[in-house]
Amino acid sequence: MRNHFDVHGYAVNKRGLTVGIAYQIVSSDVKHATAHAMSRAQAEGFTHIRINYTREVRV
Secondary structure: OOOOEEEEEEEEEOOEEEEEEEEEEEOOOOHHHHHHHHHHHHOOOEEEEEEEEEEEEOO
């Protein structure tokens, strides 16, 4: 079953600044939602990615 998750954290952008990141992910569980957010942040060019929390959102 697919659930909605909010994933929040921070990462370093290409200019070397630390910025907050937030994603809304549809995934089967918390582990996969966190992994998907990490890969999405890497694809957007962020480095040193840290996820603070992942929480399920009731729709």
